[in-house]
Amino acid sequence: MLQEIILAGFGGQGVMSMGQLLAYAGMEEDKQVSWIPSYGPEMRGGTANCSVTISDVSVSSPLISEPDTLIVLNRPSLEKFEQDIKPGGLLLINSSLVDRDPLRKDLRILKIPADDLANEKFGNTRVANMILLGAFVAITKAVSLDSVVGALKKVLPEYRHNLIPLNRQALELGAELASGA
Amino acid sequence: MITVFERPKSLTPAKTHYCPGCTHGIIHRLVAEVIDELDVREDTIGIAPVGCSVLAYNYFNLDMQEAAHGRAPAVATGIKRVHPDKVVFTYQGDGDLAAIGTAEIIHAAARGEKITTIFVNNAIYGMTGGQMAPTTLVGQEATTAPSGRNAETQGYPVRMSEILATIQGTAYIARVSVHNPQEVAKAKKAIKKAFQIQLERKGFALVEVLSTCPTNWGLTPLAAMKWLQENMIPYYPLGVQKTPEEVEV
Amino acid sequence: MAKVLMKGNEALGEAAVRAGCRFFFGYPITPQSELPHYLAKRLPEVGGVFLQAESEVAAINMVYGASGAGARVMTSSSSPGISLKMEGISYMAGAELPCVIVNMQRGGPGLGGIQPGQADYFQAVKGGGHGDYRLLVLAPASIQEMVDLMGKAFELADKYRNPVMILGDGILGQMMEPVEFPEMLDPASLPDKPYATTGAREREPRIVNSLFLDPVELEEHNLKLKEKYDHMVAEETRAESYFTEDSEIVLVAYGSSARVAKAAVDQARAQGIKAGLFRPITLFPFPKHQIQEACQNAKQVLTVEMSLGQMVEDVRYNLEFRIPVHFYGRVGGMVPTTRAVFDEIKRLVDGEVD
Numbered sequence: 001m002l003q004e005i006i007l008a009g010f011g012g013q014g015v016m017s018m019g020q021l022l023a024y025a026g027m028e029e030d031k032q033v034s035w036i037p038s039y040g041p042e043m044r045g046g047t048a049n050c051s052v053t054i055s056d057v058s059v060s061s062p063l064i065s066e067p068d069t070l071i072v073l074n075r076p077s078l079e080k081f082e083q084d085i086k087p088g089g090l091l092l093i094n095s096s097l098v099d100r101d102p103l104r105k106d107l108r109i110l111k112i113p114a115d116d117l118a119n120e121k122f123g124n125t126r127v128a129n130m131i132l133l134g135a136f137v138a139i140t141k142a143v144s145l146d147s148v149v150g151a152l153k154k155v156l157p158e159y160r161h162n163l164i165p166l167n168r169q170a171l172e173l174g175a176e177l178a179s180g181a
Numbered sequence: 182m183i184t185v186f187e188r189p190k191s192l193t194p195a196k197t198h199y200c201p202g203c204t205h206g207i208i209h210r211l212v213a214e215v216i217d218e219l220d221v222r223e224d225t226i227g228i229a230p231v232g233c234s235v236l237a238y239n240y241f242n243l244d245m246q247e248a249a250h251g252r253a254p255a256v257a258t259g260i261k262r263v264h265p266d267k268v269v270f271t272y273q274g275d276g277d278l279a280a281i282g283t284a285e286i287i288h289a290a291a292r293g294e295k296i297t298t299i300f301v302n303n304a305i306y307g308m309t310g311g312q313m314a315p316t317t318l319v320g321q322e323a324t325t326a327p328s329g330r331n332a333e334t335q336g337y338p339v340r341m342s343e344i345l346a347t348i349q350g351t352a353y354i355a356r357v358s359v360h361n362p363q364e365v366a367k368a369k370k371a372i373k374k375a376f377q378i379q380l381e382r383k384g385f386a387l388v389e390v391l392s393t394c395p396t397n398w399g400l401t402p403l404a405a406m407k408w409l410q411e412n413m414i415p416y417y418p419l420g421v422q423k424t425p426e427e428v429e430v
Numbered sequence: 431m432a433k434v435l436m437k438g439n440e441a442l443g444e445a446a447v448r449a450g451c452r453f454f455f456g457y458p459i460t461p462q463s464e465l466p467h468y469l470a471k472r473l474p475e476v477g478g479v480f481l482q483a484e485s486e487v488a489a490i491n492m493v494y495g496a497s498g499a500g501a502r503v504m505t506s507s508s509s510p511g512i513s514l515k516m517e518g519i520s521y522m523a524g525a526e527l528p529c530v531i532v533n534m535q536r537g538g539p540g541l542g543g544i545q546p547g548q549a550d551y552f553q554a555v556k557g558g559g560h561g562d563y564r565l566l567v568l569a570p571a572s573i574q575e576m577v578d579l580m581g582k583a584f585e586l587a588d589k590y591r592n593p594v595m596i597l598g599d600g601i602l603g604q605m606m607e608p609v610e611f612p613e614m615l616d617p618a619s620l621p622d623k624p625y626a627t628t629g630a631r632e633r634e635p636r637i638v639n640s641l642f643l644d645p646v647e648l649e650e651h652n653l654k655l656k657e658k659y660d661h662m663v664a665e666e667t668r669a670e671s672y673f674t675e676d677s678e679i680v681l682v683a684y685g686s687s688a689r690v691a692k693a694a695v696d697q698a699r700a701q702g703i704k705a706g707l708f709r710p711i712t713l714f715p716f717p718k719h720q721i722q723e724a725c726q727n728a729k730q731v732l733t734v735e736m737s738l739g740q741m742v743e744d745v746r747y748n749l750e751f752r753i754p755v756h757f758y759g760r761v762g763g764m765v766p767t768t769r770a771v772f773d774e775i776k777r778l779v780d781g782e783v784d
Contacts, residue, residue: 020435020606027435027608035435035606039461040544061693062605063686065767154435193635223631226499238637244627246498247639249521252491255483259495259503260627262479263453267629285491288484 001031001056003142004064006081008049009073009094014129017155018071019050021133024151025143026054034062047077054142069140071132072098073114090139092132110135112177118170127170134174145175189213191222193242202395202402204359205233205301209240211365212272212299215373216243219380225268226260228253230282232274233307251282254289257296268379270297276306279315279341286345286387293350293384297375300341303392304413311397315339318416323397338416342389346422352384354422358391358414360406371421383425391417433608438573438598441609442532443468445580446504450617451530452478453503455492457485459511460544461600462534466506486511490518490531497527498638500626502584502617506532508600509550510541512558519593520559523655524640526625528587530580531565532596534603535736537763545763546600548685551740554597555714562652564659566594566666567713569684573607579711581612586666590658591625597713599736601686601765659715667717670709673699674724677706679779682721682745682755683734684710687766691734694771698779705775713741718748730778731755734771736764 005022009015019035026033037050051064069090072078075098082102085091091107096115112135114128137145148171152164188194191213199205216222222243229237231250238245248256253271261269278286278300289296305323306312313323313330316338320329330338346354353375357368368390375386391413393405400408436444443465446454454469466482473480483489489505496503507515512533522529535550537543552558554567566586570576576598583594627636642648672692674680679698683691688709698705708724710717725731731753733742742757749755758774760766 023606024435027433033435033608036601037604039600039604059607059689060696061689061768062607063601063690063693063765063767065769224629226627226629228495235641238639242630242635244630244635245637245639246495246627247525247637247641248494249491249517252487252494252518255488255491256495256498258481258488259453259455259492259497260499261495262481262492263496263499263501263503264628284484285488288488 001054001142003054003069003140004067005052005069005071005136006049006064006067006084007052007071008047008077008081011048013073014126015048015073016050018129018133019052020155021148021151022052022054022143024154025147028147028150029143031055031143032057032059034059036062047074047080049077049081069136071136073129073132075099078102092136094128094132096128110139110178112174117173121173122166122170124166127167130167130170131174131177134171135178137171138175138178145171189217191216191225191242193240195239197240198236199233200396202393202405203233204303204392207359207365208299208301208368208390208392209237211369211372212270213241215369215376216268218373219376221268221376221380224266225270226264228256228260228269228271230271230273230277232277234272234274234301235308237272251277251280252285253277254282254285254294254296254298258289258292258294261294261296265295268297268376270299270376272299273301274307275300275302275304275314275316279339286341287348290345290348290351290385290387293352295379295382296385297379298385298387299372300387300389301392302341302389302417303394304338305394305397307394307397316341318412321412340417342387342422345387350385351387351423352425353378353386356389356391356417356419356422358409358419360391360393360409364419378425389417391419433610435606436573436609437464437604437606438576439464439534439603440468441573441577442506442580442596443472444611445577446530447472447476447478448612448614449502449581449584450615450620451502451504451584452476452617453496453501454478454480454505455483455489455496455503456505456507457483457489457511459508461536461546461603462506462508462532464603465532486514487517490515490522493529494518494522494525494527497522497529498525498627500623500628502620504530504532506534508534508536509538509547512550512553516553516559519565520561520563521640522593523559523563523565524561525638526591526655527593527638528591529593530583530587530596531593532598535597535599537761543763544600546686546736546765547761547763548599548687548736549738549740549761550597551713551735551737554595555744563655564592564662564714566590566592566662566715567597568594569597569711569713570602571685571688571709573602573605573609576602577609577611581615588620590662592658597685599686663715666712667715667720668711669717669720669724670711671720671724672707672709674706674708676704676727678704678727678729679706679732679775680725680728681705681707681732681734681771681775682710682741683707684713684741687734687736690766690768691771693768694775697768697772698775703775703779716744716748721745721748725749725753728753732774732778733757734766735759736766737761
């Protein structure tokens with residue numbers, strides 16, 4: 001198994017922590033993982049992004065130019081990375097904030113109005129990222145949902161641990177939506 | 182026979198390279214006497230600068246480090262942080278401390294590094310050949326100011342003690358001179374105080390010593406003493422700029 | 431100890447603490463700032479000192495003082511900041527003072543950018559500061575290797591009384607990988623340093639110095655330094671070879687570029703191309719024998735760097751110009767992609783380049 005993922009969105013949408021959760025979860029499952037953020041003031045396209053690799057064998061290059069999966073939380077991210085996805089790859093779209101359809105026809109595409117759902121179900125748009133992450137995990141099974149939930153403890157600072165149940169619910173909602181899709 | 186005068190233990194028997202009439206020798210001796218009197222020779226680490234006193238490590242009978250030009254306060258910081266219980270001092274000239282090493286001295290002072298700095302100000306670059314120093318007086322001739330320092334194009338001499346006294350981290354700042362025996366005695370008192378301040382961990386301490394350079398000033402040693410008194414002291418007034426009492430207020 | 435997922439910069443900080451380093455002097459610069467952030471918190475916990483200096487120039491001179499005082503000490507920076515430290519590095523090499531310097535390279539020249547680069551190879555390996563001196567330069571390619579090499583770097587610095595540079599880049603500093611740390615080394619267990627200025631108590635004074643006004647003495651000093659560098663060349667080369675035994679084309683890359691090159695080699699192998707990777711871990715000394723061995727069956731060599739061709743000169747030189755050595759590089763913070771490197775391999779193997 002080798003799963004290369006690019007996660008992208010605006011700064012503040014929790015893109016970096018989504019990636020870290022995945023990497024942690026993979027590590028806890030004894031898989032080989034890497035996580036690379038974009039850093040510095042972002043100049044191209046207004047996006048923050050990170051790349052995560054989860055693999056059964058050691059990660060040759062942590063740098064991803066052709067991801068198996070792209071998860072986009074906003075429109076500029078779709079515009080920036082859509083053409084890079086591997087043919088037949090997975091594209092997960094936060095349709096609450098992406099108001100156009102992808103151009104590629106050779107992908108598996110799932111649109112989830114994550115911000116709207118987060119607001120409706122949990123009254124908190126900050127867990128939109130977890131809904132998307134739950135969907136990703138359900139579709140690819142790159143890691144288990146339990147591992148991601150377990151990783152919340154590592155990624156969230158101690159004073160935020162009260163938010164773990166909420167995050168778990170959002171992850172589960174995403175997984176459910178993806179299974180139904 | 183009674184010994185009435187001898188070499189301080191903190192000086193080596195080496196013959197110095199200083200020019201005849203240069204006051205570095207006097208200042209070295211004062212520092213060495215103070216270290217002897219405080220009985221800290223075996224606990225002291227000195228830092229030599231780049232400039233005329235670059236070879237000071239051969240003259241002080243102590244552990245010494247030679248620093249890059251202007252960096253002595255940074256080197257001293259490194260040493261003092263490793264050995265907070267040792268006595269650490271820098272010995273620096275005006276080019277070293279007031280030109281290339283301005284940032285290092287200001288920030289060592291701002292951090293309140295518990296070190297002692299002996300700042301020898303002779304208003305000229307000696308070792309490299311009489312060039313203009315940041316402390317060269319307006320009108321004073323130098324090889325790079327052949328018609329005398331022109332304030333219009335070369336600016337004004339820097340009063341480092343006054344600047345440093347404004348910094349909260351400094352505990353003791355004094356300016357002294359060595360142009361006559363009375364002043365030499367006062368200079369020694371100030372240097373001793375500056376080491377005591379360090380031993381009492383009160384903060385950064387600096388003594389600026391007005392000094393002569395007969396060679397590059399083009400004067401006899403005696404005329405140089407007179408020139409210092411008549412020209413330097415009016416611009417660089419002697420006295421204590423700051424004491425711990427003032428800090429505590 | 432269990433594995434933890436950690437950013438390269440932070441992992442280096444923890445590795446330094448575990449290697450017995452208790453003193454850090456530095457000045458902020460992107461993309462290495464997580465290292466000082468980490469140590470600012472961590473060093474006081476173990477009775478160490480973290481000090482943010484007024485400049486890189488001051489920082490390296492604090493390192494000089496602390497090293498001369500006998501401490502295990504380090505600093506870190508990124509390209510423009512390393513340029514500023516070069517004065518102090520030359521003085522430390524001259525005064526034979528050990529220390530570890532981390533350079534998380536970014537694009538240059540000048541202020542350049544803040545994205546990763548490898549254009550400081552010449553500066554690190556060939557000099558950078560004035561005078562005849564060498565740094566021992568280590569080039570890790572993963573977070574685990576950074577951690578392992580940090581301990582090694584301090585050991586080598588002490589062994590040779592010479593500054594050691596860990597030459598990373600923005601990617602290695604920023605990325606996270608699982609890592610396992612060695613046990614904590616107690617700095618008190620390290621042998622006393624016979625040159626350290628600690629106060630001349632019941633012994634002759636010691637002098638830390640790089641000034642030798644007598645040319646006869648200075649030449650002797652230079653020759654003594656050279657002897658150390660020769661020793662490094664004889665004893666300290668390190669490298670990793672990946673599928674090189676039967677390779678017709680061998681890629682040569684270090685650091686992050688080596689990771690990309692490795693992925694490209696994987697792709698090539700998957701398509702039946704006999705490609706391999708040679709990865710120098712010491713850049714000075716350059717692993718001459720290892721590269722010759724790795725390339726003995728190669729018809730051509732491809733060097734991949736985030737520069738416009740720096741290490742490639744050493745690759746050619748160390749292969750004694752017997753094999754054609756090609757070059758692929760990206761600069762300015764642009765990173766070579768696996769696809770581009772693979773395409774280059776294919777182009778070379780297909781003989782589109784003579």
